[in-house]
Amino acid sequence: MFSNFDFGEIWRALPFLFLDGMRFTLTLTFLATAGGILLGTVLALLRLSGGRAVSAIVAGYVNLMRSLPLLLVIFWFYFLVPYVGQWVMGAPRPIKVGGFTSALLTFTLFEAAYFSEIIRGGIQSIPNGQAAAAAALGLTHAQTMRYVILPQVFRTMLPVLLTQTIVLFQDTSLVYVLSLDDFLGVASKIAQRDGRLVELYLFAALVYFAISFCASQAARRLQSRVAIVR
Amino acid sequence: MSDIVISLDRVNKWYNPTFQVLKDCSLDVRKGEVVVVCGPSGSGKSTLIKCVNALEPFQSGEIAVDGVRLREKGVDLPKLRARVGMVFQNFELFPHLSVLENLDLAQLKVLGRSKDEARAKSEALLRRVDLAAHAAKYPGQLSGGQQQRVAIARALAMDPVAMLFDEPTSALDPEMVSEVLDAMVELAREGMTMMVVTHEMGFARKVAHRVVFMDRGEIVVDAEKEEFFAANGNERARVFLSKILGH
Numbered sequence: 420m421f422s423n424f425d426f427g428e429i430w431r432a433l434p435f436l437f438l439d440g441m442r443f444t445l446t447l448t449f450l451a452t453a454g455g456i457l458l459g460t461v462l463a464l465l466r467l468s469g470g471r472a473v474s475a476i477v478a479g480y481v482n483l484m485r486s487l488p489l490l491l492v493i494f495w496f497y498f499l500v501p502y503v504g505q506w507v508m509g510a511p512r513p514i515k516v517g518g519f520t521s522a523l524l525t526f527t528l529f530e531a532a533y534f535s536e537i538i539r540g541g542i543q544s545i546p547n548g549q550a551a552a553a554a555a556l557g558l559t560h561a562q563t564m565r566y567v568i569l570p571q572v573f574r575t576m577l578p579v580l581l582t583q584t585i586v587l588f589q590d591t592s593l594v595y596v597l598s599l600d601d602f603l604g605v606a607s608k609i610a611q612r613d614g615r616l617v618e619l620y621l622f623a624a625l626v627y628f629a630i631s632f633c634a635s636q637a638a639r640r641l642q643s644r645v646a647i648v649r
Numbered sequence: 650m651s652d653i654v655i656s657l658d659r660v661n662k663w664y665n666p667t668f669q670v671l672k673d674c675s676l677d678v679r680k681g682e683v684v685v686v687c688g689p690s691g692s693g694k695s696t697l698i699k700c701v702n703a704l705e706p707f708q709s710g711e712i713a714v715d716g717v718r719l720r721e722k723g724v725d726l727p728k729l730r731a732r733v734g735m736v737f738q739n740f741e742l743f744p745h746l747s748v749l750e751n752l753d754l755a756q757l758k759v760l761g762r763s764k765d766e767a768r769a770k771s772e773a774l775l776r777r778v779d780l781a782a783h784a785a786k787y788p789g790q791l792s793g794g795q796q797q798r799v800a801i802a803r804a805l806a807m808d809p810v811a812m813l814f815d816e817p818t819s820a821l822d823p824e825m826v827s828e829v830l831d832a833m834v835e836l837a838r839e840g841m842t843m844m845v846v847t848h849e850m851g852f853a854r855k856v857a858h859r860v861v862f863m864d865r866g867e868i869v870v871d872a873e874k875e876e877f878f879a880a881n882g883n884e885r886a887r888v889f890l891s892k893i894l895g896h
Contacts, residue, residue, distance in 0.1 A: 546739075546741075548741040551737070551741065552735075552737060552741035552742075552743070553743075554704060554727070554730060555704060555733075555735035555737075556730070556731065556804075557727045557729075557755055557759040557807065558755060558758060558759060559727045562758055566754060567743055567754075570745050571743075571744065571745050647744045647745050647787075648744065648788075648789030
């Protein structure tokens with residue numbers, strides 16, 4: 420089966436695959452995770468402690484995002500963002516948004532919906548007495564969240580947050596629909612240019628597996644180190 | 650009457666339009682006074698004490714703490730709560746912070762003390778409750794009795810004008826009750842103003858000035874300690890006492 424297999428093809432493609440493709444993929448993953456967790460936390464807090472209207476709007480947003488296929492959202496954002504930008508900035512014509520910016524925006528807004536549900540669940544899992552004790556010490560609601568509730572939430576929810584990040588890492592490959600040079604996009608381009616589909620797609624699968632597997636192992640180890648003893 | 654630290658004036662609270670948990674509760678706690686609140690479960694005593702630092706809202710009447718009225722417009726509740734220490738049934742230490750950090754947190758963020766100032770205060774209080782050796786540990790590594798003493802120290806770190814105790818020993822294993830009560834007795838003897846919800850009548854006999862008996866949301870008895878424990882007191886209180894004292 421491997422008689423036709425050209426390992427040299429992969430060797431020659433390595434610089435392009437990793438220096439361009441993987442760098443793009445990892446940058447997108449990390450920035451979208453950071454943005455998603457940040458925005459997700461804000462959304463969760465608004466949903467739990469904002470007024471009725473605010474929490475209904477947030478719930479609507481979260482449910483909408485979670486009900487749409489990611490691929491569709493990537494498409495929509497790519498075509499819509501230039502027009503939204505034009506409207507927001509009052510520009511005479513649709514603004515130019517790079518593929519990377521558009522993808523980052525999409526993933527951040529999309530993942531924020533998922534992260535906000537994780538964080539909301541985490542906040543609700545903290546016993547009410549914790550907030551009461553913080554309030555009794557004179558901490559304001561914001562201080563209670565910042566110093567007492569959220570630190571516990573991030574620790575208990577760490578495994579779920581990391582799992583979501585690993586899923587996001589795999590999902591970034593969907594940007595191939597925008598013809599961006601992420602890891603899979605690069606692999607696919609080389610494969611088609613050289614007619615070496617088997618080599619490159621196999622190699623790509625192997626790399627995704629290795630990274631995701633190692634990351635989930637590391638996540639497990641990290642979890643036992645930051646776990647809260649109750 | 651400037652020596653009144655906590656005053657409750659005809660406090661009423663409903664959980665819904667039909668269920669009234671507190672009925673016309675009036676009570677004064679003077680400076681340096683120890684008031685024990687007892688009564689059967691569901692009588693509203695925990696709810697009453699939680700109303701004092703506004704952890705529970707109430708619908709009518711008024712509560713004043715150190716001259717500040719809770720229902721007055723624009724009252725700064727966090728600031729008011731910072732001046733009243735509270736100890737909970739389930740300790741409620743912050744599990745992600747070390748013992749020392751538990752004591753430091755509100756001193757730094759609420760009182761605005763410097764790190765050194767807070768640290769010195771925390772360490773002194775931990776020595777006082779005999780837990781200095783455990784400063785770097787996390788709450789989960791301590792026994793229930795130790796955790797509750799940390800919780801008392803944490804409340805004292807704020808230099809409160811009064812301390813509220815909400816059944817501080819009822820979640821403890823029997824052998825740990827006395828170490829917590831001892832800390833509370835010491836506090837009472839130092840002149841701390843205290844309002845204590847508890848079934849520990851031994852504690853009441855030892856340090857209480859007054860005992861308040863609640864039943865079905867009402868303050869049924871509010872008497873000097875000697876009078877309360879005398880044989881000819883209120884009947885409901887007598888029945889309750891004979892039940893919890895086991896004779």
